[in-house]
Amino acid sequence: MALDGLTVPMVTAFQDGGEVDTARNARFARGLCDARVDHVFLLGSMGEFASIDPGERGALLESVIESLTWGVDAWVGCGAPSTRQAVRLAEEAEAAGAAAIVAVPPYYLHPTLEAVERYYRALHAAVRLPLLAYNIPSLVGYALPSALVHRLGKEGVLAGAKNTAGSWDSVADYLDGAPPGFVVLPGDDVLALESITHGAPGAIMGLANIVPKLAVQLVKGARSNEPESARPLHDLIVRLAQVAGSGPFPSTAKFLAQELRAAPVGYSPPYDP
Template sequence: MTFTGLWVALATPFTSTGDVDLPAFRRLVRHVAAGGADGVVVLGSTGEAATILDPERDALVEACLESAGPMGVVVGTGSNATRQTAEWTRRAQAQGARGALVVTPYYNKPTPEGLRAHYEAVAWAAPGLPLIAYNVPGRTGLNLTPAALAGLWENPQVAAVKESSGNLAQIAEIARTLPPGKILLSGDDNLALPSIAVGASGLVSVLGNAVPRETAALVRAALEGRRAEAIALHQALLPLMDALFAESNPIPLKAALERLGLCGSTLRLPLTSASQATRDRLASLLPAGGAA
């Protein structure tokens, strides 16, 4: 499985009573597929995976696989408990996922040795399944440094890293030291263009839920070296990128998807609905019912 190009970190729609809305989820997956994404990630941070109950996980993965068409499907399986991560990864492989997105363990504060052991245990639980290490220190409290990542690359199943540190110097150093066959992915929409410029091979996107066609065009222009086109697309999309992070992700995204007619804006506590200021900002950038 090649994890290049545009991968969309899917939101998880909920009904007004807080249950998983599988029809809306399938609609969102089809919307992303029609926009030309190369793959999707289900049960990532954008999908509010931390609040998804265990039985709901399997139903979401199955619905994603059924609706994704030719797109690749990666499942977010990370937790701060290695045994739990290993079990979710094993299940994702059994269901037919093409890879697993495994966030660095949060809260526990593992050493580089502990990180290596964590990913080794996960790989052992799902032999042959490609793993994407996910570095998001703003959520985990732990930064996967280039030196620590070098240890993970020794594991043949660690195929890629999703880099969401927001530190372009670190991203550039990861790209400089990237072993042959390994893949660097930007984890931030607003850094996709500069990340690709220094050596990333794609993007795991929040923006792509709302405007997949435009996001795919940006990524492809950047990867193909069409600099002027990529810059123009980046500049056109930047106000929406910024608006989608005006509050904690996926709070603004859910409001955007509701405006587009794709799903409701319900979130699970402890996340609460977007402020009116955020909704007004999104209204100035997105047409009502534009994706319906």
Template sequence: MAGSIPALVTPFQRGGALDLVAFEDLVDWQLQQGSNGLVIGGSTGESGALDESELAALLEIGVRRAGGRVPVIAGTGGAATGKALRLVRLAAAVGADAALAVTPFYSRPTQAGMLAHFRLLADDGSLPVILYNVPSRTGVDLLPESVAQLAPHPRIIGIKEAVTEPQRMSALLQLRSAQFAVLSGDDPTALRALRAGADGLISVVANLVPALTAELCRAVRNGQMQAAQEIDAMLAPLYAAAASEPNPIPVKAGLAMMRRMNDLLRLPLLPLSDVYRPALAAALRHARVPLHGALAA
């Protein structure tokens, strides 16, 4: 589990149904552009707005189009362990390669509660589990001491860490092994994490610039730090634009600007506010993303 792994958005039709044609096109494009894996049905994919049959439909497309070339990772988060386990089993049934399991949100369990949660998911044996820690969204922080207790589990194969302090990544990298990968979950600090030894990046902006994020990871792996810094500088305005409103609002707006899909979301999320659109378009142009019409200026 390494390299650039986009956390894919979920396209919707005007009436609110899944746009499976647009999703298949997105998956194919990501594979053509060199992405090293696909996360489907995570928070960037509006997991909270998807029912289980919709998650299954998205995963089936990802598995079929990937054809074993890259791992397909299913978002399997839930506030309750029972729901998370149900999603892990669903993902296994449709052929996903791993489960990305976020810390239980809203319920704010203790460290001991999270240990029990993740061990149950892993012990079930349906899929290998990747831990996902993103306290800014979940309200709870899986501490490195807890990760150290989980990392030796043979069915827990890594962590996506979205805490950005360098000390956190440093502590997790001490747990890294051939069986346990450490992945950055924060685009703006990904280069720093990669240079420190992280295996890869689960990325939001890779929805928009998959070739560049893949090249960023490859450059660091090959010791081409100057090239990596140049790519990171090219992407810096896009990192900021992607955070102008809650994820995945800006990324979907960017994909619409690129004419890859519309920018529709499910409530309570709304399309990007007009005030942020010029900066997003400018950031895409800075990253040399082809735009059309007035946006190309």
């Protein structure tokens, strides 16, 4: 399956009491489909996966995946502190109709890199879906070295990686020496244009929750024969990123989506705007 284009790490909508709101999530996903995004990424960092009850995940996946139109598919975050938990989440995602799984390495406690490698191998063996590693050291507490990611890519364990390390140097390190067909996707919106012009086949953009059509145009422009045509859109994204980054994550982005798109999402305490 194709892993290119624009992927939106979708925010999760909640009821007033903090419970997952399946109807709101389905409506929000349909709005992204209408903007012609390529993929939605459910239960990632932007989706507050760590604060969602395990029993709510299935209903959320079912409601969103059934609502997708225009050929949009769903990737699902399945990272967990233990291999057993992550495998269970991956199996649940596959049964719900996910097109790919994305997994942060084990977090809170820090295993050895050899153990992290076994973790990804176990996920790959558990399901028949493309598996992307998710490098986000600011939240996990440690980085995934490019050497490990590339080796697992060469062996077919990983189909790609989302890199949200916060620097161009880290994304460039992932792109440099990546095996053929291995997909490297930047997770920082402000790096989308530069990453695509240096070989990334797309981008994962959280700000697409707020301005999905603008993000679609940016990615398409960056992948065209005239990538500099996307520079004005990139400049807008940089300014919006400054606004979204001025408050708590991800509730500030959710507030902006609610205000600018009239797309009510709700919050799960204590992650209020």
